Amino acid sequence: MTDRVLILGGGFAGIAAAKRLAGRGLQVTLLDQHNYHLFQPLLYQVATGELLGEAICTPLRRILSQGGIAFRLGRVETIDLQQRRVTLADGTALSYDYLLLAMGTVTNFFGNQQLARTALDIKGLGAAERARSTVLLALEQASQVQEPILRKAWLHFVIAGGGAAGVEFCAALLETLQALVPSEYPELAPQEIEVTLVHGGERLLPGFASKLQQHAAQRLRHLGANLRLQTHVQRYDGRQVHCDSGPVLLAKTLIWTAGVTANPVLESLPVPKGYGGRLLVDDYLRLPDHPEVFVLGDLALRPEGYPCPQVAPFAMQSGHYAAEVVLQLVRQRPLPAPFVYRDLGSMSVLGRFDAVCQLGKTNWTGYPAWMMWLLLHIYRIIGARNRLRALLDWSGDYLRRSPAVQLIRARVEEGDACNKKVR
Amino acid sequence: MTDRVLILGGGFAGIAAAKRLAGRGLQVTLLDQHNYHLFQPLLYQVATGELLGEAICTPLRRILSQGGIAFRLGRVETIDLQQRRVTLADGTALSYDYLLLAMGTVTNFFGNQQLARTALDIKGLGAAERARSTVLLALEQASQVQEPILRKAWLHFVIAGGGAAGVEFCAALLETLQALVPSEYPELAPQEIEVTLVHGGERLLPGFASKLQQHAAQRLRHLGANLRLQTHVQRYDGRQVHCDSGPVLLAKTLIWTAGVTANPVLESLPVPKGYGGRLLVDDYLRLPDHPEVFVLGDLALRPEGYPCPQVAPFAMQSGHYAAEVVLQLVRQRPLPAPFVYRDLGSMSVLGRFDAVCQLGKTNWTGYPAWMMWLLLHIYRIIGARNRLRALLDWSGDYLRRSPAVQLIRARVEEGDACNKKVR
Numbered sequence: 001m002t003d004r005v006l007i008l009g010g011g012f013a014g015i016a017a018a019k020r021l022a023g024r025g026l027q028v029t030l031l032d033q034h035n036y037h038l039f040q041p042l043l044y045q046v047a048t049g050e051l052l053g054e055a056i057c058t059p060l061r062r063i064l065s066q067g068g069i070a071f072r073l074g075r076v077e078t079i080d081l082q083q084r085r086v087t088l089a090d091g092t093a094l095s096y097d098y099l100l101l102a103m104g105t106v107t108n109f110f111g112n113q114q115l116a117r118t119a120l121d122i123k124g125l126g127a128a129e130r131a132r133s134t135v136l137l138a139l140e141q142a143s144q145v146q147e148p149i150l151r152k153a154w155l156h157f158v159i160a161g162g163g164a165a166g167v168e169f170c171a172a173l174l175e176t177l178q179a180l181v182p183s184e185y186p187e188l189a190p191q192e193i194e195v196t197l198v199h200g201g202e203r204l205l206p207g208f209a210s211k212l213q214q215h216a217a218q219r220l221r222h223l224g225a226n227l228r229l230q231t232h233v234q235r236y237d238g239r240q241v242h243c244d245s246g247p248v249l250l251a252k253t254l255i256w257t258a259g260v261t262a263n264p265v266l267e268s269l270p271v272p273k274g275y276g277g278r279l280l281v282d283d284y285l286r287l288p289d290h291p292e293v294f295v296l297g298d299l300a301l302r303p304e305g306y307p308c309p310q311v312a313p314f315a316m317q318s319g320h321y322a323a324e325v326v327l328q329l330v331r332q333r334p335l336p337a338p339f340v341y342r343d344l345g346s347m348s349v350l351g352r353f354d355a356v357c358q359l360g361k362t363n364w365t366g367y368p369a370w371m372m373w374l375l376l377h378i379y380r381i382i383g384a385r386n387r388l389r390a391l392l393d394w395s396g397d398y399l400r401r402s403p404a405v406q407l408i409r410a411r412v413e414e415g416d417a418c419n420k421k422v423r
Numbered sequence: 424m425t426d427r428v429l430i431l432g433g434g435f436a437g438i439a440a441a442k443r444l445a446g447r448g449l450q451v452t453l454l455d456q457h458n459y460h461l462f463q464p465l466l467y468q469v470a471t472g473e474l475l476g477e478a479i480c481t482p483l484r485r486i487l488s489q490g491g492i493a494f495r496l497g498r499v500e501t502i503d504l505q506q507r508r509v510t511l512a513d514g515t516a517l518s519y520d521y522l523l524l525a526m527g528t529v530t531n532f533f534g535n536q537q538l539a540r541t542a543l544d545i546k547g548l549g550a551a552e553r554a555r556s557t558v559l560l561a562l563e564q565a566s567q568v569q570e571p572i573l574r575k576a577w578l579h580f581v582i583a584g585g586g587a588a589g590v591e592f593c594a595a596l597l598e599t600l601q602a603l604v605p606s607e608y609p610e611l612a613p614q615e616i617e618v619t620l621v622h623g624g625e626r627l628l629p630g631f632a633s634k635l636q637q638h639a640a641q642r643l644r645h646l647g648a649n650l651r652l653q654t655h656v657q658r659y660d661g662r663q664v665h666c667d668s669g670p671v672l673l674a675k676t677l678i679w680t681a682g683v684t685a686n687p688v689l690e691s692l693p694v695p696k697g698y699g700g701r702l703l704v705d706d707y708l709r710l711p712d713h714p715e716v717f718v719l720g721d722l723a724l725r726p727e728g729y730p731c732p733q734v735a736p737f738a739m740q741s742g743h744y745a746a747e748v749v750l751q752l753v754r755q756r757p758l759p760a761p762f763v764y765r766d767l768g769s770m771s772v773l774g775r776f777d778a779v780c781q782l783g784k785t786n787w788t789g790y791p792a793w794m795m796w797l798l799l800h801i802y803r804i805i806g807a808r809n810r811l812r813a814l815l816d817w818s819g820d821y822l823r824r825s826p827a828v829q830l831i832r833a834r835v836e837e838g839d840a841c842n843k844k845v846r
Contacts, residue, residue, distance in 0.1 A: 035559065052812075054475045061607040070609075073563040092567065136458065140496040144515065184484040186493075389475075389812065408458045408496070 002027045003330050006086060006094055008076055009102035010037050010060045012312045013297030016319030017100050022067025024327060029070040029094065031086075035060055038125055041312055042377065042390075044169040046128040047255075048176045049136070053125050055389040076103070076265045081290050098326050101266070101279070102296040102319065105310065108259035108276065118238040119160070119256040122169060131255060133408045135173070138253050139180070140408070143187035149250070155192045156251035158241050160233045161258030162199025163206060164348045167216055169257060170197045171351035174223040196226040196249060198233055198241075200258070205348055205356070207309070212348075212356035215365045219350045233258070260310065262299050274301040278308075283338035285322050291329075294322040306341075312380075313344045349373045425450045426753050429509060429517055431499055432525035433460050433483045435735045436720030439742030440523050445490025447750060452493040452517065454509075458483055461548055464735055465800065467592040469551040470678075471599045472559070476548050478812040499526070499688045504713050521749050524689070524702070525719040525742065528733065531682035531699065541661040542583070542679040545592060554678060558596070561676050562603070566610035572673065578615045579674035581664050583656045584681030585622025586629060587771045590639055592680060593620045594774035597646040619649040619672060621656055621664075623681070628771055628779070630732070635771075635779035638788045642773045656681070683733065685722050697724040701731075706761035708745050714752075717745035729764075735803075736767045772796045 003026050007014045010032035021028045039056040046053045061071050075089040079099075086094045107123045109116040122128045135157065142154035157173060159166050174195050181190050197204075197220060203213040204220070204227070217227060228246060233254070235242040241249040262277030271287050272280040278301035279287065285300055287293045297315030301308050308314060321339045328335055345359035349370060357369035364372065378390065426449050430437045433455035444451045462479040469476045484494050498512040502522075509517045530546050532539040545551045558580065565577035580600075582593050597618050604613050620627075620643065626636040627643070627650070640650060651669060656677070658665040664672040685700030694710050695703040701724035702710065708723055710716045720738030723731050731737060744762045751758055768782035772793060780792035787795065801810055 035563065052475055052477050054477070059607070065607045065609070072567070073560075137496075140458065144495070184482070184488045186488070 003097045004095065005029070005098045005100065005326060006031065006096035007100040007102060008032075008086065009104060009296075010034070010063075011040070011102060011104050011297060012315035013104075013319035014100065014102035015063060016316040017102065017296065017323040018064060018069050018319075019067060020320050020323035021326065022069055024330075026326075026330065027070075029072055030060065030064055031072040031074055031076070031088075031094070032060060033073070033075045034125075035071075035073050036125075037063060039380070040123075043122055043125070043128045044165055044172055046125065047122040047131040047135075047169060048172040049132050050172060050176065051390060053129050055386050057125065058386060079265065079269060081269065081271070081287075081293065084292070097292060098329070099293045100296055100319070100322055100326075101293065101299055102315075103263040103265065103299065105260035105262055105276070105298045106264065107256060108261035109256065110259065112235075115233070115236050115256065118236050119254040121256045122165065123260070134253055135177075136408045139177075139185055139188065141252070142192075143185060151192070152194075153239055153250045153252045155188070156194040156196065156249065156253070158233075158249055158251045158254045159195070159197045160254060160256045162197055162201065162204040162227075162229070163257065164346075166197060166199070166257040167204055167220065168349055169255065170195060170220055170225055171223055171349070171354075174220075174225060175351045178224070193224075194226065194251075195224065196228060196251070198228045198231050198243060198249075200230065200232045202230055204229075208346060208348070208356060209358055209363050212358060212363055212365065215356050216348065216350060219354055223351060260298070266299070272303075274303070276301075284325050284335055285318055285339050286325075294325070296322055307343070308341070309343075311346070314341055317341060347373050347376070426520045427518065428452070428521045428523065428749060429454065429519035430523040430525060431455075431509065432527060432719075433457070433486075434463070434525060434527050434720060435738035436527075436742035437523065437525035438486060439739040440525065440719065440746040441487060441492050441742075442490060443743050443746030444749065445487075445492055447753075449749075449753065450493075452495055453483065453487055454495040454497055454499070454511075454517070455483060456496070456498045457548075458494075458496050459548075460486060462803070463546075466545055466548070466551045467588055467595055469548065470545040470554040470558075470592060471595040472555050473595055473599065475812060476552050478809050480548065481809060502688065502692060504692065504694070504710075504716065507715070520715060521752070522716045523719055523742070523745055523749075524716065524722055525738075526686040526688065526722065528683035528685055528699070528721045529687065530679060531684035532679065533682065535658075538656070538659050538679065541659050542677040544679045545588065546683070557676055558600075562600075562608055562611065564675075565615075566608060574615070575617075576662055576673045576675045578611070579617040579619065579672065579676070581656075581672055581674045581677045582618070582620045583622075583677065583679045585620055585624065585627040585650075585652070586680065587769075589620060589622070589680040590627055590643065591772055592678065593618060593643055593648055594646060594772070594777075597643075597648060598774045601647070616647075617649065617674075618647065619651060619674070621651045621654050621666060621672075623653065623655045625653055627652075631769060631771070631779060632781055632786050635781060635786055635788065638779050639771065639773060642777055646774060683721070689722070695726075697726070699724075707748050707758060708741055708762050709748075717748070719745055730766070731764070732766075734769070737764055740764060770796050770799070 005026050005028045007017055007030040010030055014030055015037055018030050036057040036059055042051060042056045045051040064071050076086055077089045078087045084096050107121040120131045120134055122131050138154045142151050145151045159170050177193050181188050204216045205213050231246055232244045233241055234244050236254050241251055241254055274280055279295045279299055280303050281295045281300050282288050285294050296318045298310040324336055347355055347357040349355040353367050353370050355369035355373045357364040357372055428449050428451045430440055430453040433453055437453055438460055441453050459480040459482055465474060465479045468474040487494050499509055500512045501510045507519055530544040543554045543557055545554050561577045565574050568574045582589050600616050604611050627639045628636050654669055655667045656664055657667050659677050664674055664677055697703055702718045702722055703726050704718045704723050705711050708717050719741040721733040725731055747759055770778055770780040772778040776790050776793050778792035778796045780787040780795055
């Protein structure tokens with residue numbers, strides 16, 4: 001009987017595994033709750049209106065049908081490791097011989113319910129578009145308000161988290177606002193806009209070389225950001241941001257990029273876990289007691305502190321590797337060498353024509369780093385049409401300084417009560 | 424004191440009026456419930472995934488700021504003609520010296536609550552994107568269903584209304600499905616797909632020359648549509664479409680294009696109205712008892728049966744004309760000649776490389792008509808970037824037969840119960 005491989009999740013890891021398994025005589029199914037693959041590293045640009053949401057999405061069926069892999073739209077409800085069965089929200093049960101867990105992470109509000117309700121995040125297409133609408137709606141609201149305190153609150157944008165997502169979003173947001181407000185909001189003065197980045201660590205961009213961290217901080221300050229380092233957001237009621245140090249920040253918009261945790265479906269799995277709900281894996285990216293279950297991408301954690309960064313290259317390498325192991329097992333051949341992550345470097349873009357970039361021991365900043373980022377991201381975006389769309393949007397964004405998308409997808413009144421309600 | 428002109432609505436009529444009034448020393452405000460101008464004639468293409476939604480939207484502030492016209496995001500709650508005051512949903516009151524009503528129409532379900540709940544429409548950006556998601560979700564649902572009756576219902580798409588919107592949507596839907604299903608849905612057979620167009624009149628495309636009506640019907644039949652003419656949809660429970668003649672149609676998706684009615688805010692206005700809730704106007708497009716209030720575009724109706732088609736050229740001409748009258752009144756000069764609609768012809772596109780087009784007494788069909796449609800629509804889309812985006816999407820749609828957008832913006836389970844819930 002043909003072996004059945006079930007891949008849960010169509011992100012970088014799931015797609016990499018699917019592509020490797022295509023055309024090998026296995027019965028492969030990829031399941032995702034959306035029908036598109038999302039190029040997550042550019043989500044922050046959707047949130048600032050620099051890119052159309054659709055420009056970073058590729059239909060999963062288009063990717064998979066070329067390799068004869070079945071696609072299933074659905075949401076996982078439970079995973080039964082003993083019975084080797086996955087049950088979906090609509091009640092269907094899918095059995096497997098090999099299971100690849102690649103559902104990634106969700107935003108982590110660390111159990112703070114109030115924060116989860118009032119803050120925005122930019123993880124996922126819907127969230128990023130919601131963030132864009134909320135920011136633009138705040139400008140509209142401020143345009144109608146004369147009362148100074150309220151007006152200030154509408155024009156103050158607080159970002160929690162100084163990792164790559166927070167830093168990139170912060171730079172892009174400042175540039176978008178600085179381009180938009182003077183030309184299209186005569187009711188507002190550009191200097192009224194305030195952007196504050198709150199970061200728990202001593203330096204931005206943890207994991208980057210210290211020179212690059214400094215460059216990023218300088219660049220954000222140059223663009224006009226207030227940096228609050230070694231500070232954690234503790235409470236937010238939709239208007240006042242309370243931190244563990246320093247004064248209360250008055251802001252109607254808080255964007256949370258300060259943590260992720262494993263997909264909640266995995267919570268109930270009776271297997272060893274590490275920080276952020278990630279699953280501990282053996283040398284072959286498998287669950288220790290379930291050699292038929294592989295853990296990919298952001299979900300995988302090695303017990304010995306072996307590096308498992310939650311980035312696209314790790315996800316792709318892990319997906320490719322797990323597929324390789326499955327193929328060897330199916331053919332009853334010896335396993336390949338244990339998984340080793342090949343670090344391709346890290347980069348973080350800091351708005352127009354600036355970035356930091358770290359390749360091995362070489363560090364790049366400024367325009368050369370930005371060019372590398374641009375080429376790499378254009379190359380990586382799946383599909384010729386989406387590449388052209390992104391280039392088109394960026395050429396407008398960067399050259400003419402007008403954001404590609406300014407659509408507010410929300411009813412006006414909903415902006416009043418609570419940011420989170422904006423659709 | 425400077426005269427205050429308030430324009431309600433940023434469609435073709437409102438924008439035309441605003442542009443004419445720009446830079447004339449008046450205090451002009453344009454209000455809309457969205458922050459973008461929508462190129463409505465192409466909405467059906469968003470609904471079939473041929474165009475990105477954002478490609479047919481232009482930020483109103485970008486259009487208006489060039490002319491020094493104020494923009495106000497908001498929803499009208501009431502209009503007080505005596506006090507010359509418009510109250511918004513957020514409680515703000517706006518006073519005016521001249522009022523231009525240009526809020527257009529909404530879908531008319533003729534009081535049928537069940538239909539309003541269960542059927543989809545494609546009027547508005549959100550509705551069109553929702554229709555796209557619903558159609559694609561139906562394909563996903565059908566892929567998982569073996570039970571023949573239910574599977575048939577998921578794969579049957581019924582369109583009510585054979586005017587331009589219904590006919591254009593029908594042709595585009597058939598082409599999209601015929602391109603998508605064979606290449607990406609191995610679970611489905613192309614011949615399982617069924618599209619039925621239900622139309623009350625004897626012929627499709629009322630108002631077009633009879634030769635063109637015949638061409639449209641032939642073309643739709645050639646593409647594979649079932650035409651049910653002289654038939655009205657009466658009830659729909661989300662699964663069974665009951666008509667006033669012929670058998671019940673089994674279909675999980677019903678798209679309603681069979682009627683529009685004036686924006687409901689106008690219902691309570693104590694002024695004479697005609698069919699579809701439209702407001703009767705004098706020779707100068709004004710309310711008979713309120714010469715300071717102008718009625719534009721789809722809302723205007725002349726008592727003598729003078730033609731007031733609900734199309735973009737009429738809207739633009741009426742907006743331009745009303746602005747002209749306002750300027751004459753402000754300058755205390757004589758009124759211009761009464762409004763006359765200059766008919767520029769009509770066209771309706773029938774999928775790839777086919778259209779019908781009527782200019783004066785000349786009728787065009789097929790490829791030449793389609794080329795005229797293409798050039799005209801590219802020319803009319805506001806903004807160079809959106810023009811390029813549309814060209815890019817169309818080149819893919821028409822040449823490679825792959826739709827530009829296949830995103831399902833919906834949670835899977837919501838598709839089960841009732842189409843309308845899909846977001």
